[in-house]
Amino acid sequence: MTGPEAIDRYKDLHPRDLPIPGAPPIELIGLEKFFGDNHVLRGIDLTISKGEVVCVIGPSGSGKSTLLRSVNLLEWPTAGRVLIEGIDIQNPDVNLDRIRTRIGMVFQTFNLFPHMTVLRNVTVAQEKVLGRSADQARQIALAMIDRVGLSDKVDAHPSQLSGGQQQRVAIARSLSMNPDMMLFDEPTSALDPELVGEVLAVMRDLAAEGMTMMVVTHEMGFAREVGSRVIFMDEGQIIEQGVPEQVINHPRQPRTQAFLSKVL
Amino acid sequence: MTLSDIRPTTRRRIGRISSYVIFLAIVVVACLFADWSVIKQNFFNAKVAGDLWPGIVRAAVNTIVYTVIAFVVGLAMAIVLALLKMGHGPFKWFAVAWIELFRGVPALLTIFFFGLALPMAFPGLRFPGGLTGGGIVGLMLVTSAYTAEIIRAGIEAVPKGQREAARSLGMSHLRTTVTVILPQAIRIVIPPLTNEVVMLLKDTSLLSVIGATLTSKELTTFATDNLAIHANSTPLMVSAVVYLIISVPLTYVVGRLEKKMAVKK
Ligand SMILES: Nc1ncnc2c1ncn2[C@@H]1O[C@H](COP(=O)(O)OP(=O)(O)OP(=O)(O)O)[C@@H](O)[C@H]1O
Numbered sequence: 100m101t102g103p104e105a106i107d108r109y110k111d112l113h114p115r116d117l118p119i120p121g122a123p124p125i126e127l128i129g130l131e132k133f134f135g136d137n138h139v140l141r142g143i144d145l146t147i148s149k150g151e152v153v154c155v156i157g158p159s160g161s162g163k164s165t166l167l168r169s170v171n172l173l174e175w176p177t178a179g180r181v182l183i184e185g186i187d188i189q190n191p192d193v194n195l196d197r198i199r200t201r202i203g204m205v206f207q208t209f210n211l212f213p214h215m216t217v218l219r220n221v222t223v224a225q226e227k228v229l230g231r232s233a234d235q236a237r238q239i240a241l242a243m244i245d246r247v248g249l250s251d252k253v254d255a256h257p258s259q260l261s262g263g264q265q266q267r268v269a270i271a272r273s274l275s276m277n278p279d280m281m282l283f284d285e286p287t288s289a290l291d292p293e294l295v296g297e298v299l300a301v302m303r304d305l306a307a308e309g310m311t312m313m314v315v316t317h318e319m320g321f322a323r324e325v326g327s328r329v330i331f332m333d334e335g336q337i338i339e340q341g342v343p344e345q346v347i348n349h350p351r352q353p354r355t356q357a358f359l360s361k362v363l
Numbered sequence: 364m365t366l367s368d369i370r371p372t373t374r375r376r377i378g379r380i381s382s383y384v385i386f387l388a389i390v391v392v393a394c395l396f397a398d399w400s401v402i403k404q405n406f407f408n409a410k411v412a413g414d415l416w417p418g419i420v421r422a423a424v425n426t427i428v429y430t431v432i433a434f435v436v437g438l439a440m441a442i443v444l445a446l447l448k449m450g451h452g453p454f455k456w457f458a459v460a461w462i463e464l465f466r467g468v469p470a471l472l473t474i475f476f477f478g479l480a481l482p483m484a485f486p487g488l489r490f491p492g493g494l495t496g497g498g499i500v501g502l503m504l505v506t507s508a509y510t511a512e513i514i515r516a517g518i519e520a521v522p523k524g525q526r527e528a529a530r531s532l533g534m535s536h537l538r539t540t541v542t543v544i545l546p547q548a549i550r551i552v553i554p555p556l557t558n559e560v561v562m563l564l565k566d567t568s569l570l571s572v573i574g575a576t577l578t579s580k581e582l583t584t585f586a587t588d589n590l591a592i593h594a595n596s597t598p599l600m601v602s603a604v605v606y607l608i609i610s611v612p613l614t615y616v617v618g619r620l621e622k623k624m625a626v627k628k
């Protein structure tokens with residue numbers, strides 16, 4: 100993801116919005132989150148280094164989505180700090196919108212813009228947020244759409260695509276901003292089983308290219324094969340983490356063992 | 364054999380047939396006893412109808428123009444009001460108060476207020492379009508309140524994942540609203556908005572309570588004035604038909620538009 104277009108991500112930015120060299124892409128410190136009385140995140144500390152693929156697993160309601168959504172502040176933590184590339188993004192002076200462009204996010208329900216074509220879905224934020232010209236945005240979009248294998252669908256509307264195709268467009272849309280890291284929240288959970296593979300394949304390629312990824316998933320196969328680290332969460336806490344082989348095949352914590360015995 | 368021995372489908376058919384028969388009987392009786400010459404003379408008088416030309420055209424155009432002005436300005440105000448109401452702080456309460464006020468007060472009263480009461484209280488105050496202009500301002504405000512609620516419901520019907528996706532791509536709150544949320548909300552609200560336009564079209568008749576000049580009459584004023592001049596009800600019938608000529612195609616065109624957009628989506 101280098102090349103001339105990568106540079107414009109920093110155009111017009113204040114020095115405080117620039118990545119601090121050598122800082123990890125994601126660093127979460129003492130994260131707490133309450134929804135009313137519901138204590139959803141209970142002191143999460145997590146550092147993700149460049150190029151890591153961290154898979155987050157855990158039972159429903161354990162706070163996985165909330166944790167992921169705290170990384171780009173779609174969910175504002177009640178306490179604790181979120182550092183992205185060394186920048187404290189809760190600082191009100193920071194240009195949060197522009198920093199979010201460096202954090203791609205893919206949702207369980209795709210969330211493509213239904214009133215726009217595939218191409219427009221992938222160009223609109225490039226133009227409106229990064230200020231790229233229509234021409235430049237189009238070129239980058241076509242390259243990204245090609246990369247997820249949907250060149251023949253550029254003029255289609257999202258409703259004309261299968262779930263798997265929509266999710267691949269959503270990935271292309273995120274990639275078009277040239278992000279430094281990608282967040283995935285159960286990207287294949289809403290898909291028919293036969294469509295899961297095509298999305299995982301795109302993600303596998305991304306991982307192989309060294310993209311920093313944080314993936315909430317129930318796909319143990321993917322976690323085992325692509326993950327560099329697996330985190331097991333329960334009741335708002337990280338219960339256990341380590342290389343996939345260790346966490347998935349030889350879990351040490353009883354709660355991890357109980358969870359895995361149910362899903363494997 | 365009693366009624367309950369008959370099969371339900373047969374019973375239903377007998378019920379339907381007998382209701383037609385009764386309806387037909389009423390029509391026949393009405394036709395037999397009605398005094399057709401009186402009806403024709405008072406409601407469908409060709410000579411009176413002829414005298415309405417060409418003033419009726421002017422009145423129809425005025426009605427359309429007043430509807431369009433009140434709707435376009437009302438819609439613009441409504442979008443702002445809806446966004447304010449969904450926000451926080453004093454502006455929210457301003458929008459809430461505005462909407463409740465103009466929905467809660469009868470439209471006729473609002474029109475009186477802006478068309479007659481205000482100009483009377485402040486003789487220096489002149490709305491463009493004179494008294495009728497003031498009345499139209501009243502209509503605008505009423506429309507803005509009703510439409511704001513429609514728009515807000517439309518915005519809230521857009522799935523919240525849309526906003527999240529846009530924000531995660533770095534779009535600001537305002538940019539997200541304009542580029543992602545509003546275009547989808549507008550599609551959702553087209554049917555209720557059409558309804559609002561048709562209601563508004565008819566509500567322009569409330570302007571008839573304000574004295575209009577010769578050139579600023581809308582259809583109802585024109586009809587009631589001619590009712591008095593000719594001492595004949597034909598103008599009412601004619602203007603009713605003109606209202607229908609305007610409103611029925613409107614509903615039809617928007618219905619078509621909606622279908623076309625549904626396909627594209
Ligand atoms: N916006 C919200 N408002 C109130 N409560 C919320 C909200 N979002 C999540 N919660 C609650 O927070 C808890 C954790 O939710 P979260 O979505 O993070 O779980 P999860 O681990 O992602 O579960 P799943 O596997 O079902 O997606 C749940 O109890 C949920 O009901």
Ligand SMILES: [Mg+2]
Nearest residue numbers: 163164165285
């Ligand atoms: Mg979740």
